[in-house]
Amino acid sequence: MSGATGDPVAPAPRPDAALAAAPPPGALKVAAALEAAGAPARIVRTPASAHTAEQAAAACGCDVGRIVKSLVFRDGPDGPARMVLASGANRVHEKRLGRLLGVALTRADADFVKAATGFSIGGVSPFGLPEAMRAGMIVDADIAxxxxxxxxxGAPDCVVEIAVETLLRVTGGRIARIV
Structure with missing residues (x-):
């Protein structure tokens, strides 16, 4: 759950002074949400941005398929937000996903994503979301x-490793083939 200092957000083991700074508020929010869900986890601050799936995989030392992309869509141009958790190796087939949900989906812009999730693109987490964002969450079958x-x-330089079973339990996400 915590680093050696007791912080729920710990820097990767390296001497970078920049990583010793206070944890970003978004990461603390994610840590608190996981703790409240009975799924405490150690959030790791990477030495560089993990804004893309490829950057995250490099920072975590794992295959890009083990990276979860938290993608936000809209039900049409003025509809509510929908979150999809996709494997970093996959590109979401928007029309297939729209048919699955029975709506015409559009990609959300950065302002909408921030308003709907509380996180900026690059740090959007599947944890610590408003209740409305959790409803109807879809999880890529490849992740399952x-x-x-x-x-x-919660921040572009913060990641969390989590068991898929825990991810599914905490998010309430529905598994679906989306690629």
Whole structure:
């Protein structure tokens, strides 16, 4: 759950002074949400941005398929937000996903993502979300086949490794083929 200092957000083991700074508020929010859900986890601050799935995989030392992309869509141009958790190796097939949900989906812009999730793009986490964002969450079937994955943890340089079973329990996400 915590680093050696007791912080729920710990820097990766390296001497970078920049990583010793106070944890970002988004990462603390994610840590608190996981703790409240009975799933305490150690959030790791990476030495560089993990804004993309490829950057996150490099920072975590794992295959890009073990990275969870938290993607936000809209039900049409003025509809509510929908979150999809996709494998970092996959590109979401928007039309297939829209058919699955019975709506015409559009990608959300950065302002909408921030307003809907409380997180900026690059740090959008599947944890610590408003209740409305959790409703109807979809999880890529390719993620469900794994034991553990890495997800963004509230800031572009923060990630959390979590068991897929725990990810599914905490998010309430529905598994679906979306690629």
């Amino acid at each position: 086949r794994l034991d553990t994955v890495w997800a963004a943890a």
